[in-house]
Amino acid sequence: MTICLICFEPLISSFDWRSLLKPSSMDRICTVCLQRCPIITSSICRGCGRSLADLAPSHYELDTCMDCQKWNDASFFNRSLYTYNDFMQSIIERFKFQGDYEIIQAFKEQWYKFYKKECNPKAILVPIPLTDERLYERGFNQSLALAELISDNIEMPLVRCSGTKQSKKNRRSRLAERLEFKVVDSLMVTNQEFLLIDDIYTTGATVRQAANCLQEAGARSVRSLTLIRA
Secondary structure, three states: EEOOOOOOOOOOOOOHHHHHOOOOOHHHHHHHHHOOEOEEEEEEEEOOOHHHHOOOHHHEEEOEEEEHHHOOOOOOOOEEEEEEHHHHHHHHHHHHOOOOOHHHHHHHHHHHHHHHOOOOOEEEEEEEOHHHHHHHHOOOOOOHHHHHHOOOOOOOOOOEOOOOHHOOHHHHHHHHHHOOOOOOOHOOOOEEEEEEEEEEEOOOHHHHHHHHHHHHHOOOOOEEEEEEEE
């Protein structure tokens, strides 16, 4: 019997010849849980991909949110599949902090379709790296797990040198910190097109600093794809 990876309730799937020949990965999540995962479908900020429908008119101008206007970087591009809510928070906590590695498989089909719709499949995927300390503590890199759901065209040209947990910081601290990404080998980066992969876009500091690091090393272009936009 197959169960939902999130609520552990038995899954009731409709049967036809297509499902017999090619079972759907969507069968890893039940309809009830799927409906609690809010996909960003409305008008979005052209920079960070945030849903503008969730913002007061004073918090965006035309198609750009106030956060991106403060960053003042017209070339930056991020897209996120889901918006943040209490349900998504509980899933990320199980995934990252309780070691429930398998739970992310529940989003595989939607995540892959979103990647195919929004991104150049020729771009090299770059998961946001963890420090050695954080990787040892967690046992896996959540960004690498997300990247592996959508492509095997993955490289790790970056290392991360600072290790303070982003989840423990307030917004001001995240924006002020220099994360100190470094390029492992500039030959891996020169004239390449990269797609950064991460789990949550909050302030944008992490992916923007990683993107800047790659661009300074000679990358042709850098965009980012995140599962959730907080």
